[in-house]
Amino acid sequence: MLNNEDLLKYSLINGLTYLLTLREFCLNINFAFLENNQSYKDSAINFFQKFTDLTKEILKHVDGNLSEDFLKSGSLITEYTIPTLKLTEKLFSTSFSLDIIEQMRNIKPGTPTNVTDEEIEQITMINRVALIIGLNFKDFLKEIFEKQNNNELFSYSYPFLIGKFIEEVDHYILILERLIRRIDTDPTFAVKNEYQSLNVLKAFGMFLRSFIDPSRRDLIVKTQSFIIEIENLLNEYKDLSLSPENQQILTTKGLNISNRFAEFLCLIINQLLNGEVYIIVEPLFLDNMYRSINSSIYFVFREDLITEIEEG
Secondary structure, three states, X not given: OOOHHHHHHHHHHHHHHHHHHHHHHHHHHHHHOOHHHHHXXXXXXXXXXXXXXXXXXXXXXXXXXXXXXXXXXOOOOOOOHHHHHHHHHHHHOOOOOOHHHHHHHOOOOOOOOOOOHHHHHHHHHHHHHHHXXXXXXXXXXXXXXXXXXXXXXXXXXXXXXXXXXXXXXXXXXXXHHHHHOOOOOOHHHHXXXXXXXXXXXXXXXXXXXXXXXXXXXXXXXXXXXXXXXXXXXXXXXXXXXXXXXXXXXHHHHHHHHHHHHHHHHHHHHHHHHOOOOOEOOOHHHHHHHHHHHHHHHHHOOOHHHHHHHHHO
16 A cells, blocks of 8 residues: 555656646647547647646645656656747647746655645545546547547547557556555556556557658668567567566566667657658657657666566
């Protein structure tokens, strides 16, 4: 059972990272629909605002409760966040508030101590509200997914992409349910997290392959090689029995490919910002992918956790 300090820390970390991701999902949906589906665009922006409001509530509790390592991990803000935001503004004739980004930049690091039951009640209420909105957002995504597959709705986002959005929301819902029940992480849940993170990484590769201008065969071939390598590693997760030794091997491989994919994604983002490659998705989406990979590296495939497994 999670104590007050861990419950606060995990709620803040998961809340900030997932809500930022869900906000970007909303923007992607809004940009991908045509004006004849204005109701879906409006619903997406409505969810964007709800996730923004939740983020602001979480930010009221962060000072002194998040480690400096986490704040520097690139899980919240990267070197590409503002450049891709500005390019998105330019390309889509829109504007974004920098308030949340500035607040995240100015978070004072620290370790939760002597967390009161009152603060836990407040953070648990935020988790409960996030769970309700998350479930509603999942229903919204499922409606889009089903209508796209039945040729009842057109969007520039593939049904596969929406399906991956649903999977990511499902994972956040699972985490929220565990936090509300104060359930700590166990080895089985940790392995599921690794598998889920690699599955998302594979999806990122598939997204990139379809987003990149076909004339850039070099990038597409490299992306395809990552997809194959990740698929092979996912099969290893299915085939190997759960043991400390096997988990060490799989975690090390997961960390390695996550680091290399992150470097490759940085290359693509830099080329995008320099006008060297054309990609048919809002630039912010690439920064969201990069943040997600950084988050997986920090939480799921951490080198210190691998060391603990080796020493154990």
